[in-house]
Amino acid sequence: MKLSFFILILLGYAGSVLGQSPQPLLLTMEDAMARARAGSVDAEVALNRLRSSYWGYRAYKAELLPEVDFNATLPSYRKQYSSYMNNEGSYSFVRNNYLQLNGELSVAQNIWLTGGSVAVTTSLDFYRQLGSGSYNRFMSIPVALTLTQPIFGVNHLKWDRKIEPVKYEEAKAEFLSATEDVAATALQLYFSLLMAMENNSIALQNVAQSEKLYEVAKEKREMGRISRNDLLQMELNLLDARTSLTDCESNLKSAMFRLQTFLGYDSSVEIKPEIPLSVPEIGIDYADALDKALANNSFAKSMLRKQLEADYEVAKAKGAQREINLFAQIGYTGTDRDITGSYSNLKDNQVVEIGISLPLVDWGRRKGKVKVAESNRKLVESQVRQEQQNFRQNLFILVERYGNQLRQIQLAKRADEIAAQRYATNVETYLIGKISTLDLNDSRVKKDEARREYVNELYLFWNYYYQIRSLTLWDYQKGCGIDADFTAILSN
Numbered sequence: 001m002k003l004s005f006f007i008l009i010l011l012g013y014a015g016s017v018l019g020q021s022p023q024p025l026l027l028t029m030e031d032a033m034a035r036a037r038a039g040s041v042d043a044e045v046a047l048n049r050l051r052s053s054y055w056g057y058r059a060y061k062a063e064l065l066p067e068v069d070f071n072a073t074l075p076s077y078r079k080q081y082s083s084y085m086n087n088e089g090s091y092s093f094v095r096n097n098y099l100q101l102n103g104e105l106s107v108a109q110n111i112w113l114t115g116g117s118v119a120v121t122t123s124l125d126f127y128r129q130l131g132s133g134s135y136n137r138f139m140s141i142p143v144a145l146t147l148t149q150p151i152f153g154v155n156h157l158k159w160d161r162k163i164e165p166v167k168y169e170e171a172k173a174e175f176l177s178a179t180e181d182v183a184a185t186a187l188q189l190y191f192s193l194l195m196a197m198e199n200n201s202i203a204l205q206n207v208a209q210s211e212k213l214y215e216v217a218k219e220k221r222e223m224g225r226i227s228r229n230d231l232l233q234m235e236l237n238l239l240d241a242r243t244s245l246t247d248c249e250s251n252l253k254s255a256m257f258r259l260q261t262f263l264g265y266d267s268s269v270e271i272k273p274e275i276p277l278s279v280p281e282i283g284i285d286y287a288d289a290l291d292k293a294l295a296n297n298s299f300a301k302s303m304l305r306k307q308l309e310a311d312y313e314v315a316k317a318k319g320a321q322r323e324i325n326l327f328a329q330i331g332y333t334g335t336d337r338d339i340t341g342s343y344s345n346l347k348d349n350q351v352v353e354i355g356i357s358l359p360l361v362d363w364g365r366r367k368g369k370v371k372v373a374e375s376n377r378k379l380v381e382s383q384v385r386q387e388q389q390n391f392r393q394n395l396f397i398l399v400e401r402y403g404n405q406l407r408q409i410q411l412a413k414r415a416d417e418i419a420a421q422r423y424a425t426n427v428e429t430y431l432i433g434k435i436s437t438l439d440l441n442d443s444r445v446k447k448d449e450a451r452r453e454y455v456n457e458l459y460l461f462w463n464y465y466y467q468i469r470s471l472t473l474w475d476y477q478k479g480c481g482i483d484a485d486f487t488a489i490l491s492n
Helices: 002-019 030-037 041-063 156-222 226-261 286-296 298-317 364-432 437-472 484-491
Strands: 025-027 067-085 089-111 115-128 133-148 269-273 325-338 349-358
Touching: 030 041, 030 156, 030 226, 041 156, 041 484, 156 226, 156 269, 156 298, 156 364, 156 437, 226 269, 226 437, 286 298, 286 364, 298 364, 364 437, 364 484
Parallel strands: 025 269
Antiparallel strands: 067 089, 089 115, 115 133, 133 325, 325 349
16 A cells, blocks of 8 residues: 555656646856857858868968879880881881889979979889890989979969968958857847747736726726727727737747757757846947957958959969979989899989970960959959948947947836836826826837837847957957967867
């Protein structure tokens, strides 16, 4: 009996636990933004862009390091007819049957100062004639030093040394700004849900209040204290309140789903946001914000990169007007029927080539390309000045709006308190018949508008603040720059 009673208690407790609805997830604004930075799809996109830029930068760095290559043909077998020129100049076809192997090991280094390259190579070739009278032949090049150098062409390596580091720094700054933009998106969705919940709460209160007032109005109508028109007005208010509640419930579900999706929560998780009632009283000076933005934001680095790339296009167009390339090789070579003999009695192996390409008549095509590149450079310079002007203007407006927003919050908060007190007073006054339904409705509308305006002013404050953070990459609450451990981020 005791065991059965204990089992019944356990089953009853389990049933009560299973019957309970899951507790809502209390989520602060800071928690929502932190989760968005760490795990949202937008944050993953920003990270992949950073990785792409990182590997592009790594590829550029590798261009400045020595490269070791091994090239080989193992083997090449031929049994075929080939054309052969006789001593008198006529041609005949001869039968070939041979096996050939060759291998080359080289260490090459690009010279960024001149744009050329130097390489040290060693190679060995093996040739075996097959069939009757077969024999072997080896040719070795124990060491050869090769220099390849363009004389007038553009030095790509030198320009890469200017452009690629700027591009990578720009990518890192873009990643930080993109992370802040992700947080700003989370902030917008967070306050959208917060506003939807406030609207739903207001709608619930209005329905309850309208039901109460409608019941009072029916009693007053029965006593002849109000007109039928007033009673119909109160019924209409109740219907409007219920309609508004239906709309608010739908908007609440939509706002909830958008935030759940963005933050990576399951749709079964009910998020309950908290209103950030306290705001930091931090003053931001425009000149200081501009200095920080120009030092940290990707904008300044983007402007420098665009200018460098325009200069590079001009240099490339000018370099293509004439081409002179130098190829020089010095070393030793040997040949014999066995491999050891091919490394004895070495001979000089020297090659010098100078290739020239000069346009005699191109009808101004190359000159036209230079003019196009120069015109594009001037266009870029104009666009850079325009973008700088727009950037400064947008930052100035943001700082000014942020500076005024703290006062706006204080005014909106006081208006919310007054409107709520006025409506409560008007409800009591209406119950004793001192004011009309029009005055009561007006105070209710003002109460709802004041509450929404207060929440909206809070959102605008934080929106301006995080926009400034995104542009300056500066945390004004902590008093330090926004940075990241890129080594750890890229290693994951």
